Amino acid sequence: MEATQRPRIFREEALRHHEGTQEDGDLLRISPRWTRWTYWVLIALVVCAALYSVLGTIPEYASGPAMVKVEGRSDLTPQLPGIVASVEVKPGQRVEAGQPLVSFLSQDETASLERIQREFELQLVRVLQDPADEAARQALTSLRAERELAEARQQARTLRAPHAGVVGTLRVREGQYVNPGENVVSVVGDDVHVTLVALLPGGYRPRLEPGKPLRVELNGFTHEYQTFTIESVGDQIIGPSEVRRYLGADTGDAINLSGPMVLVRARIDSPTFTIKGKTFNYFDGMLAQADARVRKERILVTLIPGLKGALGHED
Template sequence: MPAGAIPMQAATPFFDCVRRITMQRDLVSAEHLMRREIAMMSSADRVYCLYHQPHSASLWALGDDDKMRQMPAKGLAVFAARSGSALCAERAYEYPEYNGATDDPEGDGRERMIVQPVAVFGEVLAVVVAVRRGQAPSFNAHERGMIAAFVELCAPAIKHLLLAKQAKGVERQQSGGGVFRTAALDAHSRGKQGGRALRLTPRWVRYAYISVLLLVALGVTFSALAKVRRYSGGPAIVWIEGDEVNARQPGSVARVLVAPGDAVRAGQPLVRFHAGDEEAELRKLDTEYERQLAAFLLDTGSKAARSALSATTTRRERARAKLQSLTITSPSAGLVNDVRVRIGMAVKPGERLLTVVQKGNPPTVVAFLPGRDRPQLEVGQKLSLELDGFRRQRHEAVVKEVGREVLGPSEAKRYIGGRAADTLNLSGPVVLVKAQLSKRTFESDGVTYKMHDGMRGLAEIALESKSLLQTLLLDVTKK
């Protein structure tokens, strides 16, 4: 169909699309626009454009990255390029020249196809392949004519852009891949539009300068107002004060009569030691005492009988007292706490068995703080305790006693005795600080727990507060 035979109702959008193609600056954009218009005017499912090189008789496909990819040298497109004739196939596979890799990589050969050469003065520049699925109607004469007329009008623009692309490739090869020559050619191809006035200092530098000044001002203000506290910190132990019950003599535990938390009265038995020999000795003396008493009653005037009875009575009372000493009783009324013995355990004299504390007696925190901070520590300061295993859980206490002397690690451990002294890791001189907690329970994640004697943690006391600026200046002057 000649261009002049296009119907009037289709002429305006037809020539408008041709005009837009001729205005494109690069081959990729022009090809994309041409393929889209052909697909719209012919209701094709897909449209391909393959470029022909007469000297090599090969076809090339242009990618979105503006790079050419060589196609197989066979197919209906190759036939149309070499013959310069258009071809309309009802079924592509019916033609022996058909090659799916070249003509329609997405098809299976049953599609309907128009193969239209793009030529200028008899020179075939490219081949346009319009594909419609096999179930769709065949391409009619009107659609074939519209495609032929459209391609004929677009051919000069395609040739111009193709020559420009080839020239650009030659220039790049001759310039050795230099950046400036290629950039100059690209700018020249875009036209003679003047650039903006040269600005040696970018605009963002001015805004960046103002932003830096504002940040510096904010930083100085913040450092002058923000307070930095210095803390004295060190390991700490929870100490529930009460009456310690210790072993008076060596022995083996036979029974533990109480459990932690039991309420006891003064004199109530707590722990019994094995007393097999002592009980046997007492039974023997009881038998001897009864025999001596019977002999004395038969002859009350006998001095020998009186003397023997007196000696047996003394030995009997001494054995009973020794047996009673193997039963440990409570020194006061209160609650059993920190039971450290079990049945069958061998203990030494002075070893702690358990502790009896008064009801409602709040726990004490014994903190081991650095000795250098002793001049700044005083009674009444606030102590913050963080127990091991309960991170970010702070417990406030009031300092009630500060050690007068700075102790070494071994002396400090000797002070607390068996209260988890082996678990403390002390290095350097320390000062002992005692603080009173307000209650014996604490909450963590919604669960209430009890304070137990010997629990470890980290204690801190705020010593002084200075501005961040003062702290930085002091560090600089010290250096």
């Protein structure tokens, strides 16, 4: 039997090419210059990183949702249930104090007022015929009070502007049934100011003080930050249900709330804001994210919490 031929690790074509070449190889030459300065650069970076971790600080923020509130706006609600008879205004329309805005059907109130008015006139005739009749005078006085009450009830069926301003939101139409307490129409007065209400975690309450800056990022304007000054901080830490009651039924459900919170208010000096050269208006109910810096801590302590007792932290 023929011996099994041992496989070669080089191809025949590669061997023939190597035998036919007349060029000799050379040693791999590596210059040590770049390795020297790279070594010292790495050492310098490590030293700088160590110094920065010891001397540098990281700020800690109390963050939470916020909402823009336009104060000086009046929300009008009916005292009694009813069906809208007519809508006298449109959103954005200028109105004067006492101007009718929305009227409700008032058939019962009108009929009662007409009945009392007829009885009042008949009783007035009796008093004029016999001024000495004390019973007729007392009945006339009672009817006068009933008439005033009936007139007040009839007038309550019409919502009027409490002051001069501009119609804001209008949430009803003719023929719509409205329950008592539902917001029907709002009037924004001439003297309004804008306030930002931030809902920050309650655990940060001892570190929050008026006068400190509050950084705000409005929803829809990503990475566009505005800085306001904290005007007041709530004295109580409250829960989500109390926050919703404070914000109102219309806007309280727009924010996802959880855990104990503290109310922080910041005054906005202008009703408008400018982003990239464009001016926009603040609107009631606009949502935002608010951040208030409460303290700063060394980077090394953040990386190694066990060193907090030795190095301490900076507020």
